[in-house]
Amino acid sequence: MEKNNAYQNAIEQLEKVAKIIKLKESTVARLSKHDRVLEVNIPVVMDDGTTKVFTGYRAQHCNARGPYKGGLRYAPQVDLNEVKALSVWMTWKCAVTGIPYGGAKGGITVDPTKLSIGEIERLSRGYIRAVADLIGPDIDVPAPDMNTNSQIMAWMIDEYSKIKGSWQPATITAKPIELGGSQGRTEATGLGGVFILNELSKLQGLSPKDTEIAVQGFGNVGSHFARLAYEKGFKIVAISDINGGIYDRKGIDVNKLIKHIYEDKKIITEFAKEKEVDNKSLLELPVSVLVPAAIENVITKDNADSINAKYIIEMANGPVTPEADYILADKGILSVPDVLANSGGVTVSYFEWVQNRQGYYWSKEEVEKQLQGLMVKAFNEAHQSTKSLGTDMRMGTYALSVKKVADALELRGI
Numbered sequence: 053m054e055k056n057n058a059y060q061n062a063i064e065q066l067e068k069v070a071k072i073i074k075l076k077e078s079t080v081a082r083l084s085k086h087d088r089v090l091e092v093n094i095p096v097v098m099d100d101g102t103t104k105v106f107t108g109y110r111a112q113h114c115n116a117r118g119p120y121k122g123g124l125r126y127a128p129q130v131d132l133n134e135v136k137a138l139s140v141w142m143t144w145k146c147a148v149t150g151i152p153y154g155g156a157k158g159g160i161t162v163d164p165t166k167l168s169i170g171e172i173e174r175l176s177r178g179y180i181r182a183v184a185d186l187i188g189p190d191i192d193v194p195a196p197d198m199n200t201n202s203q204i205m206a207w208m209i210d211e212y213s214k215i216k217g218s219w220q221p222a223t224i225t226a227k228p229i230e231l232g233g234s235q236g237r238t239e240a241t242g243l244g245g246v247f248i249l250n251e252l253s254k255l256q257g258l259s260p261k262d263t264e265i266a267v268q269g270f271g272n273v274g275s276h277f278a279r280l281a282y283e284k285g286f287k288i289v290a291i292s293d294i295n296g297g298i299y300d301r302k303g304i305d306v307n308k309l310i311k312h313i314y315e316d317k318k319i320i321t322e323f324a325k326e327k328e329v330d331n332k333s334l335l336e337l338p339v340s341v342l343v344p345a346a347i348e349n350v351i352t353k354d355n356a357d358s359i360n361a362k363y364i365i366e367m368a369n370g371p372v373t374p375e376a377d378y379i380l381a382d383k384g385i386l387s388v389p390d391v392l393a394n395s396g397g398v399t400v401s402y403f404e405w406v407q408n409r410q411g412y413y414w415s416k417e418e419v420e421k422q423l424q425g426l427m428v429k430a431f432n433e434a435h436q437s438t439k440s441l442g443t444d445m446r447m448g449t450y451a452l453s454v455k456k457v458a459d460a461l462e463l464r465g466i
């Protein structure tokens with residue numbers, strides 16, 4: 053997979069939609085830049101007594117519609133370019149379901165599999181000390197992303213609350229339930245994607261049991277998406293993760309695979325040795341729905357022509373490059389863009405923030421009902437906009453969300 057030029061892609065997408073909705077040049081210029089980007093260097097005492105310095109980032113793109121919001125990822129490829137792109141996408145994503153936030157993203161350049169639990173905790177607390185002045189419930193609200201989880205959010209909210217001298221749950225979302233996390237947040241991104249899958253199926257007349265789905269990525273997003281789709285009767289035929297993948301046209305028992313990987317700690321290919329498929333070939337399988345749920349830039353101009361799926365649901369952020377968008381559209385492949393398909397996570401983060409501020413907690417049923425309402429509405433609005441503009445679904449969705457941000461900027465006075 054090529055090293056990403058994700059930020060350039062994000063700007064290209066903005067310029068493309070700007071032409072469609074006739075955005076003012078000054079607004080495009082404003083939205084092409086970030087309000088603020090921060091690089092921090094975090095010294096961590098390692099278990100062997102040596103000190104290592106890690107580099108982290110926080111990019112705050114635009115807060116015209118409310119406080120900045122977005123996850124933190126821990127991965128070796130994290131750099132300023134990547135977090136800048138991801139924060140732009142967060143701005144559009146929050147506008148898609150209409151939650152009152154702007155876009156941000158952060159991360160640390162680190163391979164967390166090489167760190168002990170204690171080292172990860174010290175690194176996470178160090179990151180919060182470094183960015184504490186720039187976050188807060190009305191300023192910027194971090195959450196997890198790739199390779200970060202509710203335990204890391206727990207250390208972070210503890211560190212932040214200690215700095216402030218009082219309990220501050222609304223500053224970080226996707227916390228453990230015991231610390232003010234919301235019911236349903238862990239699986240929210242996957243569940244939101246399944247609501248989109250349902251709407252797409254209704255629109256295209258797909259019957260779940262005959263709808264073959266390939267999922268690339270089996271982390272928090274991909275595994276919950278695959279499990280919830282499987283439980284709704286969809287046929288998951290291929291799944292991959294960093295260690296490889298499997299393809300079985302008879303269908304994969306996703307619950308068994310989750311147990312195999314997460315409880316038995318075995319690698320995916322051992323689940324069905326004779327059915328191995330690599331990550332690249334998985335993307336090209338002749339399935340009905342392809343679900344990239346791992347990283348950005350996996351469908352590019354080099355492989356877009358080999359995609360054989362009829363539909364794509366982008367559960368990763370930025371999996372399809374702008375050049376690939378043109379090729380997929382020419383092939384008649386309908387791709388539901390990331391800012392819509394994976395917006396369930398940040399939407400339930402919003403519910404968590406609301407609950408923290410009210411000190412009143414919702415049931416899981418309530419969370420799921422509210423999420424479904426917002427996702428279904430956003431899908432249908434995006435579909436209508438796509439039809440009336442005669443464009444692809446990314447541009448149809450962007451037309452609505454970028455306009456919401458531009459209108460907010462305009463009203464406030466740029």
Ligand code: GLU
Nearest residue numbers: 122123195197397398401
């Ligand atoms: N990291 C997730 C995303 O890319 C969730 C962000 C959040 O909950 O703030 O949408």
